[in-house]
Amino acid sequence: MLGKLKDISLSNWILIGMILGLLTGIILNFFVPDSFFKNIILVDNIFYLGGSLFIKLMRMLVVPLVFCSIVVGAASISDIRKIGSIGGRTIGIYLITTALAVTLALAIGMLIKPGAGLNMVAAAQSSNVTLNQTMTDTVLNMVPDNPLNALSNGDMIPVIIFGLLIGIILAKLKEETQIVSDFFSQGNRIMMEMTSIVMKFAPIGIFCLMARTFAGLGFEGLLPLGKYIICVLIGLAIQAFVVYPALLVIFTRLNPLKFFKKFFSVMFFAFSSSTSNATIPLNLEKLSELGVSKDVSSFTIPLGATINMDGTAIMQGVAVMFAAQAYGMDLGVTALLTVIFTAVMASIGTAGVPSVGLITLTMVFNSVGLPVQAIGIIFGIDHILDMFRTAVNVTGDAICTLIVSFKNKSLDVDVFNGNKKMDPANTVLLDDLDII
Template identity: 55%
Template sequence: MGEKPKRLHIGLTGSILIALGLGLLCGVIFHYLVPAGTVRDDVFVNGIFYVVGQGFIRLMQMLVVPLVFCSIVCGASSIGDTKTLGTIGLKTLAFYLCTTALAVTVALSIGNLINPGRGVDMSSMVASDTSTLSGSANTDVSFTDTLLNIIPKNPIQALASGDMLAIIFFALFVGIILSTMGRKVEVVHRFFEQFNDIMMKMTSMVMYVAPIGVFCLLARTFANIGFDAFLPMVKYMLGVLLALAVQCLVVYMVLLTVFARINPMKFLKKFVSVMMFAFSTATSNATIPLNIETLEKKMGVDRRISSFTIPLGATINMDGTSIMQGVAVVFTAQLFGVQLGPVEYATVIATATLASIGTAGVPSVGLITLSMVFNSVGLPLEGIALIMGIDRILDMTRTAVNITGDAVCTTIVAKRAGRMDTDVFNDPDAGRELDDVKAA
């Protein structure tokens, strides 16, 4: 008897891509071929598509506050290990946060330069929700008040109302205290870790219905405006890729030259294999072992440094993810006609930077924290549906940028601390065995 043919397995990413294509096709058919009337407009476009799509949006909203709070508490509590490295740990934390803030700034600048969401007005599609969602963006609040509002008067009220900057501040505070108290609060620490596991499991369950949600949201979008929404999606992709290239090939290389005084081209040549591995897996966590080995054997970085900074970076340093969020903010704001000013952009930079602390190093988790960034400046979450279908390619690219940022920071910190062997770095044959193992 012959072997049974293997069943074709389509993963979540493939399902979402198929849903993207089918939703686009269905929406175009409804827009151009189905005559307007009760069946098209009331039953499908503003009935089934709207209810199911908004149901998926609400599921994502349901996850945001508990997921972000627990993940940031757990991420901050793990920072207690910085005591083992003293000032090196503090410098690493400061460097990670600064490069993430710089990455968001680059993304917002490029987003406003190419204007990915201009030319299409989708504000009428969320007219009933936008007035509520964009309230914080249209309110005239001074920058000093925005800074003060980061500190919550009532943390429970902040959690209930979804005040993201205040939630992040309180979560960081709790996590840092847990890390300093150690074994005294082991039960509480374990509670947050277990509750975080529950939220991650819940996120996975919600993502199982993502293809249905994406299909309905995109079908309704294209049923209303036809092909007009296609060009902004392409411009959004190009904007994210351009911002990622600037961060990786310009910002990081300048930092290496200025702070480490090493040849950035040599660094890229030795590190490219790790970047390709990260691109193929789309997960920072899976790249940690190879990253540490490469830094030690090819760059000459002390393993005692890299074994601390690389896992920490995989937890809190998500420059590529922050870039996606920055471009997505500009894209969605322009698409739905929400005006953002300097205060809102400063809020995006702060929120995306702090949110990176709680972003797990697994594929596409940045889409969940993106909804938190949108909430912080009052953007409608419908924009995420357009982004979700094309996110996998961008996710692979930004993961490569994420792990490159970790390595650049580690190299700079090690060099300035006298924990880097420059002879190994300058040796073109150093670490050759890593490439041989990979080739085998």
């Protein structure tokens, strides 16, 4: 029996915690009369302590994890200057599609209003981006007066800017700063391991958050949660089947239907595995069959699996609107622009650990002063949505690779259109992936 319990994955334990917390909260709300034990001991102490402790552990991780990831990521990304236009175009397209993704998500959230009706009490937390703040102030506040203060206060955009600058300089100086580079690389590894440890407590934390929330909300809280799922799925569908095909047609004039016909198996594998990294070999093989030069794809696909997180950006954009509406907070234009910028930067700084999207979502919430407690409501269902997000992520990697390959005259259009077979010499082997 214990052996079978050990075989259950963390994602499934989180889902179990969410369901049990939901049922517990509803039972306490509708079938258990108010009492000292229910209201004070259970809801206001045990559930509050368990949920709040988990949230505090996550917030503890945010600044050091993101800072180290940004520094290490920027240091490695800047190496692409050696391959000139391929690197520049790849990074540019990846960032543009991520910005489009989070903008789309915010628009869908404003239209459908998934968090309306929850009427949750706003946490005692002031917004970092006030409604009357000018764009000039926002730009100036991106640069920290004191980096240590930005790190200690959790001001994420200054932290990101400072981390990017350090990473770029480390890449430029190379061997001269090898000790410092190793320090941040090892720090990044430590923070990823710490994240894995903290996430082991996620099922208990999610159970407590869900139980305490629905002990007061009941069934009326289910409708906003369903609307949140619908919003994310709509955003992912539009990104995958409208935005990506439109970009492919605009930049290459290729037929998107031919792409999806050949690429569907990769999307299905990504959906079932929920990991972009595991999909890299299959993605590379399929792109070779589509006529993409391995010299391009062996660089762009591993890079995209690291920094191109359009599906995650859509989830974060919808989550922001969900939380803002649930807590009755009206985000202004400056705050929304901050969300877009932070989500794009978070995609670059995403570490390759399970459920790290939750950590970067905390960072996005902090950037505009949203209560992170709202994450507990949506995180339990995140594994289900993560399968769809991963499929969108790898599709975006492939579309961007096709565009970059076409612009650099490294795409055999006849192979793409099925007019001739792929050159066997263009087959990508794992040994070719020296970038990984």
